[in-house]
Amino acid sequence: MNIAFTVRLPVDAQSVPLVRGLLRQALEHLEVTRIRIDEIVLALTEACANVVQHAGEHEEYQVDVDIDDQLCRISVLDQGHGFDFEQVAAEPPRNPLDGGRGLLLMRALVDRLDFRADEDGGHRVILEKRLVDEPKLRLLSPG
Template sequence: MRVSMTLSLPRQPSSVTRARHVLTTLLSLTEADEETRGQLAVLITEACANAVVHADSDSAVDIAITIDDHVCLLEVGNRGSTPNGGGLEANLPDPLTVGGRGLPLIAALADTAAFVVGSPDQVLLRIAKHLTEVPTAPVR
């Protein structure tokens, strides 16, 4: 099964909720368990919230959701600049710091997550998450 949807939403907080609802609806077509669905909901929420907060003021939040076999690929883009020179920071900020936990949370929950090269002045975060457990090779 392959399901794909693209959205271009206004840069406003309600767009985060809309994106999460669309993802939840698409995931209902899969055999993903509740834990994986919950992790994907957190991933799209954090990625979209970062786009809403950090995008240029006249930018839209562009979202692509692709579910292909057993993998969900999320791409969240906006006009602006890539944070931290393009890397996902895996360390949490000081406990008293306001904000700064979204990218470490994304890095922890995703199978892969990275800022990828897009058009000039475009920030694109690509996140992949397996919907089912990835089989491992038997130990010999």
């Protein structure tokens, strides 16, 4: 079964729990494991919190979710000024109490994290998380 939806949200802190709840309900409906649900929802929370904190005066942002039996793919699009992911990733570690660990957290929670400029001048964060374990190789005993 596939579930896909797109929501346009105001750039404010109240929008984050709304989209978190939508995503959680969709994943629960598909009977995704609790740990994977928690990881995906936390990664989405970080992506949306970054938009709310850094998108400036833009009025809305868009979240696209596409879930199938194998993969959850989330895209968060905003019209903010963006940033250079490689430059931020290369900076020396900061004190975690100063914030700024969201990128590392998202990277740790998902299987693929991508940042790109959108055709319309916006900036898109793409999060992908496998919903099933990779098949393990079985060693066959000789004979």
